[in-house]
Amino acid sequence: MTGAAPAASATTVGVVLAGSVLVFWQSMMKGIRHAADDLHVDLIMRSPSDGASLGTQANVQLQMVDYLVKSGVAGIVLAPEPLQGVKTPVSVTVPVVLVDRGSNDYLSVSTVETNNFEAGKTAARSLMNILHKGSTVAVLRLAPSIPSTTARENGFLSVAQEAGWNVVINTYVGYDFRMAGETARKLLAGYQGHLDAAFAPNETTAYGALQAVESMPPERRPRLVVFDWRPEFLDALKGGSLYADVVQDPYRMGYLAVETLVSTLRHRPAPPDQYVDVVTVTQGNMNEPAIRAVIANYNP
Structure with missing residues (x-):
């Protein structure tokens, strides 16, 4: 980054996520704030x-990173979105810990994330007991530029290929709630024939897919497996319109990212990659204490 940065504060760290409205980011912010309190x-x-970074505001995160460096932060936690027209990797003048996803666009000391390829495989395996060779499935992708969801989609597809499922829909539906819902509805309702299962790899696609499935006649509904959590998904699991939900722990990711950054600032080495486990929530296990503990972190 160009220009001399002010001396970084030993007690202030910066955070730039990829949004703030999604329940996922709100849960991560809870973990970040808790860690900041614990670590003073x-x-x-x-x-x-x-x-915004995927639409009209290209590189808006980079502007925010630059602002934080000039404000004197000692380090930055960043959930990176792709940069456009910028020489990469960008070297920030303070330590950077990536959270939720890796990136080749920034130099970083560590990445705290879900093992997304394996988690995508976990999502597919939740269907193994009910699907057979030749079953028809849909994959409602998010966007080609997001490595975390791409890894989930590819993990799911790898199991589908091994199991001999017929992937009849494999389409990007977008990152906007309205767009994802409309596209998912057209794809699922418009498929000519019986669709056995569908997979949505993040909160927006999951919400859109659930709306689409619930608008279909019960006899035509595919078994829906989604990623991430929203409070309304609990009723969908109870009612059977949602078959399974692979839930990340963004609270833990946020906490661990701040913890890792502070540890680095205190001259303790950090592992380059840190994975936070997922849980698969179903109608049968949604009241188990371990499951409820993860879900509770998504509540306001």
Whole structure:
């Protein structure tokens, strides 16, 4: 980054996520704030509108990172979205810990995330007992530029291929709630023939897919497996319109990212990759204490 940065504060860290409205980011912010309280550091948080970096505000995160460096933060936690027309990797003058996803666009000391390829395989395996060779499935992709969801989609597809499922829909539906819902409805309702299962890899696609499935006649509804959590998904699991939900722990990711950054600032080495486990929530296990503990972190 160009220009001399002011001396970084030993007690203030910056945070730039990829949004603030999604329940996922709200849960992560809870973990970040809790870690900051426990570790006695101050926070400066600057996050774009959800999906802004993928739309008309290219590189808006980079502007926020630059602002934080000039504000004197000691380090930055960043959930990176792709950069456009910028020489990469960008070297920030303070330590950077990536959260939720890796990126080749920034130099970083560590990445805290879900093992997304394996988690995508986990989502597919939740269907193994009810699907057979030749079953028809749909994959409602998010966007080609997001490595975390791409890895989930590819993990799901790898199991589908091994199991001999017929992937009849494999389409990007977008990162906007309205767009994802409309596209999912057209794809699922418009498929000529019986669709056995569908997979949606993040909160927006999951919400759109659930709306689409619930608008279909019960006898035509595919078994829906989604990623991420929203409070309304609990009723969908109870009612059977949602078959399974692979739930990340963004609270834990946020906490661990701040913990890792502070540890780095205190001259303790950090592992380059840190994975946070997922849980698969179903109608049968949604009341188990371990499951409820993860879900509770998504509540306001």
